Amino acid sequence: MGFQDLSKQQKTVSRILVNALKREQLAHAYLLEGPKGTGKRQAASLLAQAYFCQNKDRENIEPCQKCVNCRRILSGNHPDLVWVKPDGQSIKKEQVSNLLKEFSYRGVESIKKFFVIEEADKLTTQAANSLLKFIEEPYSQTIAILITEHAHQLLDTIVSRCQVLTFIPLSKERIAEQLMGKGISEPLANLGAALTNDIDEAADYCGDEWFAKARQLVIQLMEGIMGKSHSPLLMVYDQFLPHFDDIRKMDIALDFILYWLRDVLSIHLENEKDIVYIDQIDLLKNQALKSSMQQVTGRMTAVLAAKKRLGANVNLQSVMEQLVLRLQGGSHHAV
Numbered sequence: 001m002g003f004q005d006l007s008k009q010q011k012t013v014s015r016i017l018v019n020a021l022k023r024e025q026l027a028h029a030y031l032l033e034g035p036k037g038t039g040k041r042q043a044a045s046l047l048a049q050a051y052f053c054q055n056k057d058r059e060n061i062e063p064c065q066k067c068v069n070c071r072r073i074l075s076g077n078h079p080d081l082v083w084v085k086p087d088g089q090s091i092k093k094e095q096v097s098n099l100l101k102e103f104s105y106r107g108v109e110s111i112k113k114f115f116v117i118e119e120a121d122k123l124t125t126q127a128a129n130s131l132l133k134f135i136e137e138p139y140s141q142t143i144a145i146l147i148t149e150h151a152h153q154l155l156d157t158i159v160s161r162c163q164v165l166t167f168i169p170l171s172k173e174r175i176a177e178q179l180m181g182k183g184i185s186e187p188l189a190n191l192g193a194a195l196t197n198d199i200d201e202a203a204d205y206c207g208d209e210w211f212a213k214a215r216q217l218v219i220q221l222m223e224g225i226m227g228k229s230h231s232p233l234l235m236v237y238d239q240f241l242p243h244f245d246d247i248r249k250m251d252i253a254l255d256f257i258l259y260w261l262r263d264v265l266s267i268h269l270e271n272e273k274d275i276v277y278i279d280q281i282d283l284l285k286n287q288a289l290k291s292s293m294q295q296v297t298g299r300m301t302a303v304l305a306a307k308k309r310l311g312a313n314v315n316l317q318s319v320m321e322q323l324v325l326r327l328q329g330g331s332h333h334a335v
């Protein structure tokens, strides 16, 4: 990944870092904060490459990814770059002091140092304090990157000494695009992107056979409910409930049903660019023809009610039975 890639997802963050690199005015400490899956770790690695790269200059700050420094960072063994992760529940003072000791005694390559602290919200107060003292040494050529999903849990004294870079959630389009870049089909990528804005989580879902089968079953169910070609309840007993056999899975099923109905609504609204089930467009159009917008939104309300019952620990079979009846009820009134 280069700064060009970073700027596609995190425009502001990329601009701030590129400007600082061009002016050779990097801050001593950055706090990379924002939700999971927004590219914080990749950005930290990119900045480290840009910091150590032997082939960059002020004109072109993109790291070359070929020199010995870039390659050592990419393979995770650059001696002057250290990643710290919580040891158990917290990042303890010993972890930080060992790191600092290592930095001062190590057979050093240069006076440049770079460290990255993941889950920085788990720094103990003592660990944070010794870190701060280090960051603030005036002669220090050390860059500290703190990464967190919970910036509000960090001590004010830490946050105030860092330049805060906020990572925003990726757009659905961007996530789907990245998933397709990994070889995932568009219909599955759309669904993964609809379900989560964490790119790693979305990729895990899409790579799982369970997920593709889940999608097929939901399409089949919606076809049955709206088309009445076969008994949807029978299908629920035979295939649906065995596949969605716990609350978490059933919650995903209900989300899939909701996206389906939202797609039908999008067709009513002539907003086809937001369609998730892109390969089912004919079926969706057919269902939009057969039901009014009011009926579709009524069905969406029924799905939300089912999600709520799920949260209240009602048994899965009864949640689905009631939902199917309510969804079918909607079509009886079709004009």
Ligand SMILES: [Zn+2]
Residues within 6 Å of the ligand: 052, 053, 054, 055, 056, 063, 064, 065, 066, 067, 068, 069, 070, 071
């Ligand atoms: Zn390089």
